Amino acid sequence: MKRSGRRPGKPDTREEILVSARELFATLGFDRASVRRIAAEANVDPALVHHYFGSKNDLFLAAVDLPFDPAVKVRTVAQPGVEGLGERLIHMFVTMWDSPAAERLVALFRAAHGEEQSANLVRKVFESRIMDVLNGVLGQTVDHIDMRANLVASQLFGLAMTRYILRLQPLASLSVAALVTIYAPTVQRYLTMDLSAVVNE
Amino acid sequence: MKRSGRRPGKPDTREEILVSARELFATLGFDRASVRRIAAEANVDPALVHHYFGSKNDLFLAAVDLPFDPAVKVRTVAQPGVEGLGERLIHMFVTMWDSPAAERLVALFRAAHGEEQSANLVRKVFESRIMDVLNGVLGQTVDHIDMRANLVASQLFGLAMTRYILRLQPLASLSVAALVTIYAPTVQRYLTMDLSAVVNE
Incomplete structure (x- = not known):
């Protein structure tokens, strides 16, 4: 911005x-x-x-009131394709939250839990600025991209909540490299796992 | 209660x-x-x-103001040991959020993002009622139990936020069985993965 x-x-x-x-x-x-x-x-x-x-x-x-465009961030890490995307996403996400932008992110995050209207706004940010971008970049090569984006969000948002809002220890003290080791495989699995059984249930 | x-x-x-x-x-x-x-x-x-x-x-x-004791819930699912615990935890967690208790949980969850004092209270609930119980039940057989409890929370809280607060679609419409298929392996990995490299970093 x-x-x-x-x-x-x-x-x-x-x-x-x-x-x-x-x-x-x-x-x-x-x-x-x-x-x-x-x-x-x-x-x-x-x-x-x-x-x-x-x-x-x-x-x-x-x-x-974010100091950057999440759509640009997501497009940049998604552009090279799904291989290694879990690692790039975790790295981008944690770096963002460890930067001076974190204050705004905490505010947006808190707003998401406040009134219904703010929760709607955050959902819209997510749908229009993240899911749409992922669809555009990966939609041709990855199936169920909306579902995968939801799953990735469920881990990233939970990491933000526990590390940056609740500041649980020892999680809040882990290095970026440690977080990548722990979370990249989770995110990569959500991006690539077979979802046909889940979707057809 | x-x-x-x-x-x-x-x-x-x-x-x-x-x-x-x-x-x-x-x-x-x-x-x-x-x-x-x-x-x-x-x-x-x-x-x-x-x-x-x-x-x-x-x-x-x-x-x-919760209609149940989280410590009792966690002790019950942890008692049989770490094998299959990921699946039992996800099942318990989702069933709880899909029950009439969900209203209180949403309130507690929202409070965690509100004032600093409420966030502290939620952190204390977590530390004293969940981490302590896990330590008591699994502390002898599982290493780094505090860290593992943090990691499990980072996925469960993120699932709660995206499915029950933001109500992202299609995640919010998935069945309990589908959620177990997706999330149990994540939680099980956090409970059992080798953390020595991460902790010594």
């Missing part, structure tokens, strides 16, 4: 657009929440939304 | 004891938060705490 030193326009208008964006992204999802609708909800001209935030993508990132 | 139809004594006093108990369990942990201190904090006689809640154990369960 681009951060400029000075914000253009009145802070109130900008904040009103962000409030509308958060509400509509959470209730309608990324695709259905159009810039036109967000502008209407905030009582401003759509051109003003573009003026303040650039693309709808940038608006979304400003709304969830 | 025992629930009687009528509560003894004034509701206010009972509630004051619960508030003190939650605060001290969260800040001091289960062991150091004595009934005497909790009583002092609530300005009541320790005998009254026993009168209202029975044992310290019962008071703790009333404070976290």
Whole structure:
């Protein structure tokens, strides 16, 4: 996300657009929440939304207030294919949480457990920015990609919760290399295991 | 936890004891938060705490407001030993979350992501009611049991978050049998994998 030193326009208008964006992204999802609708909800001209935030993508990132785009991160590690992807995902995920971005991630994570609307927003981030990207990059070569993305998330989110929110010991003190040794095989299995029996149950 | 139809004594006093108990369990942990201190904090006689809640154990369960004792659940599934424990744990965990108890679990889970004090309380529940029990039952036969308990929690808590809080699809619609197929091998590996390289890093 681009951060400029000075914000253009009145802070109130900008904040009103962000409030509308958060509400509509959470209730309608990324695709259905159009810039036109967000502008209407905030009582401003759509051109003003573009003026303040650039693309709808940038608006979304400003709304969830992450210092990076999860879609870009996921595309980068998924691009070389499914081989070794478990290791690359764990490495990327832990590095991200060990960085200064962690504060925002904790906030987003906590929000996901708060009100229903915030949980919806996090689900939408996941669906539109992670599952869609994985589908685009790996959809041709890997089956049941939505299910696999869910399974990988169930391990990564649990790692985030126990290591960074609850700070369970000794897990919270493990090195990145140790975490890769432990978790990469789990994630790799979720990405490659035979799911036909599970899906047809 | 025992629930009687009528509560003894004034509701206010009972509630004051619960508030003190939650605060001290969260800040001091289960062991150091004595009934005497909790009583002092609530300005009541320790005998009254026993009168209202029975044992310290019962008071703790009333404070976290769970309809069952996690320590009893964990002891039951761990008792037969580490063989097949992954499968028994997943089955117990998912059955619990699919039961009417789930509402309380979601509340406890959300609390864990809220204020720092609530996160502490959940960590203490985990340490005193789950890690201690596992240590008692499996400590003689399984090494690094604290670390293994952390790893198992990182998968179980992540499953709870994605399936029951975020309700990601298709994960939220999977049967218990499908979840056992997917997650039991992960949990079993965390319980039995060689951790010497990881611990000595």
